[in-house]
Amino acid sequence: MAQQTPPAPPSMADGGKAMLAWLRTMRDEHPVHEDQYGVFHVYRHSDVLAVTSDPAVFSSDLSRLRPDSSALSEEILSVIDPPLHRKLRSLVSQAFTLRTVADLEPRVTELAGRLLEKVEGSEFDLVGDFAYPLPVIVIAELLGVPAEDRELFRGWSDRMLSMQVDDPLEIQFGDEAGEDYERLVKEPLKEMHAYLQRHVDARRETPGDDLLSRLVTAEIAGERLTDRQIVEFGALLLMAGHVSTSMLLGNTVLCLEENPETAAALRADRALISGVIEEVLRMRPPITVAARVTTGEVVVGGVTIPKDRMVMASLLSANHDERHIQDPEVFDPRRSPNPQLAFGHGIHYCLGGPLARLEGRVALEMLLDRFEDIRVTPGAPYDFHREGLFVPARSPLTVRRG
Known part of the structure; x- marks a missing residue:
């Protein structure tokens, strides 16, 4: 008997409830599915691990689909394979260590406090007023670029995140999607690269005590990063670094809203914060x-x-x-082990994961310290991204101070 055609994926407009139900159907009935564009989708945990664990078989270099296209051939860690990936990651890791991240905690705490001091009244947008500026200021200071340029960074980010296509291959092969990609992704990338190149040039002339300077001087066996590789990594960090933390905080508030018993337990026992962060990521x-x-x-x-x-x-x-996680729809901050894949797996596991966890933990502690009660504002617009991002675009909150 011929296999039934799976149902079309639902909208994310309801915050993901329909999508999660659809994904369960896909895991049960269509765990590996080829769509109408010839793209294969993989849904089960074991198969996702297999795909993300073997770069020799599953390449991150999307330009393989069209070697004559420059659209997806940038030398950045997320889209290259070994051996170049190994070399770049080794060099970048010299300047982006766990110690570097840990040393940022006092500054993250200070910035979080300053941002929350600016919140007046009982309502504010978590993303716009807190969850976006906090990580982007941290990353700007880490890189050594002016934090006051964050609205410039946000403009680039918003344009790139607004890119939506049904068929991923249209970016390279479709005329309309290709034009959108040029306008919404390539143009802001070019602007960001030019901005960062100016700062790299300045660091080569006068190194400082910042990440760009350390990237300029990083060396293994006589090899150093090229300007393009430094700029690409800086752009990746500016984008992915702030987006991951901003989204993590927005999703944390949502999960606590949906699980008031966990929110109450968290206020009574701050030791649960790390577990809450991991469960939100899952x-x-x-x-x-x-x-x-x-x-x-x-x-x-x-x-x-x-x-x-x-x-x-x-x-x-x-x-x-x-099949891999017991009671997956139950929010359990005490879940152990918690084999979540939010930051990927294998050689492309996110370098910024430790920073996002640190910022998420500190931000959540500060929110709990500052406000006795935190609620999603009833009836306020709470838009969700269409696909690819499982997070609200804005997070209107109503709070009560102690």
Whole structure:
């Protein structure tokens, strides 16, 4: 009997409830599915791990789909494979260590306090007033670029996040989507790169005590990063670094709103904060998919995927897979182990993960200290991104001070 056509994915307008139900159907009935564009989607935890664990078979270099296109061939950590990836990550890691992140905690605490001091009255937008400026100021100071330029960064970010296409391959092959990609992604990227290049030039002339300076001087076996590689990493950090923390905080408030008993337990026992952060990342990973391209024919979940096909591994679905996680729809900050994949897996595990966790923990502590009660404002617009991002675009809150 022919396999039934799966239902179309639902909108995220309801905050993800319909999407999570649809993903469960896909895990049960269509765990590896080829869509009408020839893209293969993978939904089960074990298969997502397989796709994200083997760069020799599942390449991150999306330009393989069209070698003559420059659209997706930038030398950045997220879209390159070994051995270049290994070299770049080793060099970048010299300047972006766990100690570097840990040393940022006093500054993150200071900034969070200053931002919350500016909140007047009983209502504010968590994203616009707190969750966006906090990480972007931290990253700007870490890189050594002016924090007052954050509205410039936000303009670039908003344009790139507004890019939506049904078929991922249209970015390279479709005229209309290609034009949108040029306007919404390539143009702001060019502006960001030019901005960062000016700062890299200045650091080569006069190094300082910042990440760009350390990247300029980082060296392994006589090899250093090129200007382009430094600029690409700086752009990646500016974008992904602030987006991940901003989304994490927005999702944390949502999860606590939906689980008032956990919110009460958290106020009584701050030791639960780290567990809450991990469970938020599992329940609502900000980035929902990881894209790869097959380097040869491969079988995943009993389905043969040809060479040079895009594979979209669903991190969101994997984080809710009942085959691997007991009671996945129960929010449990004491869950141990918690095998969530919000920051990816394998060689492309997010370098900024420790920073996002630190910022999320400090920000949540400060919110709990500042406000006796935190609620999503009843009836306020609470828009969600359409796809690819599992997070509200804004988070209107009503708070009560102690």
